[in-house]
Amino acid sequence: MSLYDKIKNVLFEYLPKDVNIKIEFEGPYLSLYTDNISLITGETGIAPKLAKALRKKILIRPLDEIRVEKEKAKEIIKSLVPKDALLDENLIYFDDIRGEVHLYALRPSLIRGRGDVNIWEIVNKTGWKVILHRKPPIESDIMKTVDSYTFSKLSEQYKEIINIGMRINREPILENVGNIRIIHLGGANEVGRSCFLISTDTSNILLDAGLKPGAKTINEEFPAFYLIDKLIEKLDAIVISHAHFDHCSALPYLFKYGYRGPVYMTEPTKYLMTLIISDYLNITQKEGKPAPYSYADLTNALIHTFTLDYGEVVDIAPNVKLTLYNAGHILGSSIVHLHFGEGYHNLVYTGDFKYAKTRLLDQAFNQFKRNETIIMEGTYGGPEDIMPNRIEATNQLIEIIKNTIENGGKVLMPMLAVGRAQEILLTIFEGMENNLLPKVPVLVEGMIHETTAIHIAFLEELSYEVKEKVFREGVNPFTSEYFNLIKDVADRKEVVEAGPCIIVATSGMLTGGPAVEYFKLLAGDEKNAIIFTSFQVENTLGRRIKDGAKEVYLPGEKNEIIHVKLKVYSAEGFSGHSDRQQLLNYLKNLPTKPKNVILCHGEPSKLHNLSQAIRKDFHISTYVPEVGETIRVK
Numbered sequence: 175m176s177l178y179d180k181i182k183n184v185l186f187e188y189l190p191k192d193v194n195i196k197i198e199f200e201g202p203y204l205s206l207y208t209d210n211i212s213l214i215t216g217e218t219g220i221a222p223k224l225a226k227a228l229r230k231k232i233l234i235r236p237l238d239e240i241r242v243e244k245e246k247a248k249e250i251i252k253s254l255v256p257k258d259a260l261l262d263e264n265l266i267y268f269d270d271i272r273g274e275v276h277l278y279a280l281r282p283s284l285i286r287g288r289g290d291v292n293i294w295e296i297v298n299k300t301g302w303k304v305i306l307h308r309k310p311p312i313e314s315d316i317m318k319t320v321d322s323y324t325f326s327k328l329s330e331q332y333k334e335i336i337n338i339g340m341r342i343n344r345e346p347i348l349e350n351v352g353n354i355r356i357i358h359l360g361g362a363n364e365v366g367r368s369c370f371l372i373s374t375d376t377s378n379i380l381l382d383a384g385l386k387p388g389a390k391t392i393n394e395e396f397p398a399f400y401l402i403d404k405l406i407e408k409l410d411a412i413v414i415s416h417a418h419f420d421h422c423s424a425l426p427y428l429f430k431y432g433y434r435g436p437v438y439m440t441e442p443t444k445y446l447m448t449l450i451i452s453d454y455l456n457i458t459q460k461e462g463k464p465a466p467y468s469y470a471d472l473t474n475a476l477i478h479t480f481t482l483d484y485g486e487v488v489d490i491a492p493n494v495k496l497t498l499y500n501a502g503h504i505l506g507s508s509i510v511h512l513h514f515g516e517g518y519h520n521l522v523y524t525g526d527f528k529y530a531k532t533r534l535l536d537q538a539f540n541q542f543k544r545n546e547t548i549i550m551e552g553t554y555g556g557p558e559d560i561m562p563n564r565i566e567a568t569n570q571l572i573e574i575i576k577n578t579i580e581n582g583g584k585v586l587m588p589m590l591a592v593g594r595a596q597e598i599l600l601t602i603f604e605g606m607e608n609n610l611l612p613k614v615p616v617l618v619e620g621m622i623h624e625t626t627a628i629h630i631a632f633l634e635e636l637s638y639e640v641k642e643k644v645f646r647e648g649v650n651p652f653t654s655e656y657f658n659l660i661k662d663v664a665d666r667k668e669v670v671e672a673g674p675c676i677i678v679a680t681s682g683m684l685t686g687g688p689a690v691e692y693f694k695l696l697a698g699d700e701k702n703a704i705i706f707t708s709f710q711v712e713n714t715l716g717r718r719i720k721d722g723a724k725e726v727y728l729p730g731e732k733n734e735i736i737h738v739k740l741k742v743y744s745a746e747g748f749s750g751h752s753d754r755q756q757l758l759n760y761l762k763n764l765p766t767k768p769k770n771v772i773l774c775h776g777e778p779s780k781l782h783n784l785s786q787a788i789r790k791d792f793h794i795s796t797y798v799p800e801v802g803e804t805i806r807v808k
């Protein structure tokens with residue numbers, strides 16, 4: 175029986191006889207359009223039953239004929255939404271194709287009401303389904319740009335989604351997926367250009383598509399796509415684990431060469447990725463270098479992107495199910511779980527992950543029911559990679575800042591914009607709240623403005639403690655009066671001359687951005703301090719300063735020598751990666767022991783050493799593959 179007939183039978187069994195239903199395969203989802211409002215509001219409780227019977231995620235939406243005219247719907251919405259919710263009345267988007275209305279409010283929980291009663295009332299009175307978004311108190315330009323772009327392309331996007339849906343739900347040529355092979359296209363025995371092809375006899379899935387920063391040749395910069403004959407045509411899906419450059423920046427390149435299939439990631443990843451890739455394109459343009467793809471290739475990727483919640487199960491190819499779980503690494507980062515056949519094989523790809531709590535995020539998930547094969551990162555997998563714990567790290571950082579300020583100096587913290595910046599802001603906030611730090615001005619500048627706005631838009635994804643603070647105590651640390659978040663300062667000299675302060679600015683390795691400008695102004699005074707909180711790559715200005723250089727040039731300028739007199743510190747322990755012990759604990763605490771562990775994303779010596787430790791401790795087969803190597807796991 176075809177899938178379509180099966181669906182019809184199930185619907186016939188569960189639905190009342192007189193309802194009108196239109197069935198659509200929208201990418202990985204099955205959408206049912208109906209004229210029966212009680213099905214949409216969930217009063218009948220039918221959607222979960224259908225989902226269970228069909229083993230598919232079901233979306234129930236209103237048919238065109240029951241939707242109230244848009245202007246009228248807008249008036250009804252405005253009258254029903256409580257004033258305290260602070261709805262942005264200029265940002266009400268109607269999706270004519272799906273019958274959905276998108277609302278943005280500063281306090282969306284008030285629109286929801288208890289048990290979604292308010293939402294359902296809007297649906298009842300307007301016939302439009304409500305999709306609710308949190309509008310951050312600091313607005314993100316990139317979120318606005320991405321949203322208005324996707325809303326302008328709805329009908330174009332819908333055609334693509336239907337094509338993707340047909341392909342996902344095609345009749346399988348075999349009953350099962352056959353052999354499962356992992357082909358390592360990048361990120362194997364190296365850090366950078368992460369990319370793994372999971373190839374079965376019936377489908378092909380790409381996990382991550384990154385470039386390698388600082389690569390010397392194009393061959394080293396790109397994943398080894400050339401190894402796979404007709405890769406673009408073969409691919410069923412691309413999954414992006416998180417929005418770091420080395421995991422997502424080759425995605426537009428695949429669209430440039432004709433890929434038009436689905437891309438899966440979490441919603442925060444979509445925005446952060448757009449930010450990171452746009453920034454990369456801007457810098458390449460400024461430096462007059464040729465870009466490997468255009469902005470149009472990026473927007474094309476966005477149109478084909480499906481965002482998933484953690485724990486949501488979707489079909490991405492015949493007999494292949496995908497689920498994303500929290501990786502604790504950066505906002506939106508995920509551990510990828512692929513389920514093949516009915517319990518035939520399970521593969522976990524950790525991406526980058528942190529198996530410990532941070533201030534910002536909860537620890538990575540590992541309670542899988544089954545996980546025969548694991549591809550695990552090993553960035554800090556060496557025996558020497560033991561990081562100080564969070565309390566030690568915090569105490570050390572607070573001590574340095576406090577001493578510098580008390581001696582009349584200023585503190586400069588060059589910062590990675592995604593994740594690390596927010597972790598450090600939370601640390602400073604806590605220090606000031608508990609009177610461990612003097613309450614001097616904290617100046618936050620550069621891309622951190624954007625990334626912090628995106629963090630605020632996704633508060634629900636952050637750690638339990640941050641949520642408690644915001645939702646129970648009503649205190650949002652990121653919008654605290656201690657911080658002055660600015661996009662760009664006209665006169666940094668004025669800032670620096672004003673008295674003791676803490677400056678948190680991009681870039682994290684002093685390769686450019688406001689941090690370099692501040693360094694120039696602060697370097698000559700021995701009372702000042704610079705504190706590094708992230709790894710400094712070789713040949714960067716940050717690395718030279720960290721290594722103790724007393725005379726340096728600024729990036730791109732060879733005329734002026736800067737004498738380094740300020741104090742140089744490095745505060746370890748704020749990393750978003752797991753250290754050696756956390757990597758081993760992650761495996762140890764899995765509910766079932768894996769059969770194969772494949773180690774990637776690390777320097778060869780660290781990965782090999784970690785591999786030996788795993789074999790010895792757990793008696794599991796381990797692999798440290800090279801780029802280009804194929805491992806058959808089933």
Ligand SMILES: [Zn+2]
Pocket residue numbers: 416418503526
């Ligand atoms: Zn990462």
